[in-house]
Amino acid sequence: MNTLVLCSPAKINHFLHINGQRADGYHLIQTLFQYLEYGDEISFTPLAQSHIAVQMAFASGEDCGVPAEQNLIYKIASYLQTTYHVNSGIDIRVTKKIPMGGGLGGGSSNAATTLLTLNYVWKLNLSLKTLMQIGETFGADIPCFLIGQSAWGEGIGTQLTPTILDEQHVVVLTPPCLVSTPKMYQHSQLTRNTSSLRIGTLEGLLKNGLFENAVRNDFQQLVCQNYPIVAEYMAWLNQYAKAKLSGSGASIFAIVESEEKAARIMEDLPPCYQAFVAKSVNHSPLHAQLSNLGFFFESYWGVAKR
Structure with a gap:
């Protein structure tokens, strides 16, 4: 397989209410998020050996300064490789356009793009439900990028209900x-x-x-x-x-x-x-790209509603 170049979209929260806090410290929230047709670009190049390489740089070429081993992308790739006994490796290069630390979900989006893409590249055949369970262990915002559709979020942000909003x-x-x-x-x-x-x-x-x-x-x-x-x-x-x-x-x-x-x-x-x-x-540009490659997404909820 040749290099895949895919988008990793940003999101906005139309509102964010904090309703309480659990005993374990997690906050209970309600939010409504929607994707943007704007995001980072990530390239995935399969490697014959089991090496995992991650490089992150701004569009200007300047390194983002995040050590690979501390990056969610690296942690997720390593987890999938170890858990599912993958013998091959991957070279992942991120061109950052989403501002870091801006509340636009860049890191979580990158993690979700990695999960979805490696499931495809490494032929893991994991269901969307399984990918969301994995994603949640790495960050509460990751599932909202995995489902591929704007949604109303509750709990710690991982209880999601599909929503169709005006595209503006x-x-x-x-x-x-x-x-x-x-x-x-x-x-x-x-x-x-x-x-x-x-x-x-x-x-x-x-x-x-x-x-x-x-x-x-x-x-x-x-x-x-x-x-x-x-x-x-x-x-x-x-x-x-x-x-x-x-x-x-x-x-x-x-x-x-x-x-x-x-x-x-x-x-x-x-x-x-x-x-x-x-x-x-309302629909993730990443999911559209992967669908065009022949990757089938099962419906997470069925028909979307408003």
Whole structure:
């Protein structure tokens, strides 16, 4: 098999409520995520020997500075190779476009892309359910990238219900800071008692156009207080459309009504600001690529619904 070059999409969280905390320290959340037609590029080259090589670099060519053995990609490849007695190896090279530490799911997306691709390349024939169980052990955000469809997440984020959302243009800004997710989750001022929504209530809010005023990101105020540069970027973007934090940040985004509006925002962008425009999509671009290669995905839930 020759080298496979695949996408590893980013995601946005349309809202993020923290409803409580389990005895083991994990937080109970509710969120609604959607993919972006924007992401990292990962190449997979099979090796005859059992060596696993991982290299991560930015599009500029600069190394990302993450030792291979500490990378989720390496850990997952090593786990699959050992657990399923794979005799061959793999050379994996990641070109990073998703900002690191931005709350856009780059690391989890890379891990999910690796799981799905190695299942195909190494002919493991693992079901999507099994892959999601494996993914969950490495990170609670990984399953949302494995299922291939926008979804409503509950529990620790791994209880997923399919959702079809409007596909729109999104402007994403990333301030020059790294927000520590563990630090934010452990912060004494974090709201941990937001009332839970029922899925039926969510569907009604979406249908009646009341969604935006009924939800929030429980990290947003805290992150803005602790990282003033995030608050600065949010204030700038709010001039054009409602700005929201994705995940625990630092990236913020705004949904705009047209590609032309997104282009106008980018034209006004201060020179020092890092930003990109992408379309939000309900189905993962990665799954489409793998399907074109002949990889069959069984339905995880059946027919999607809103």
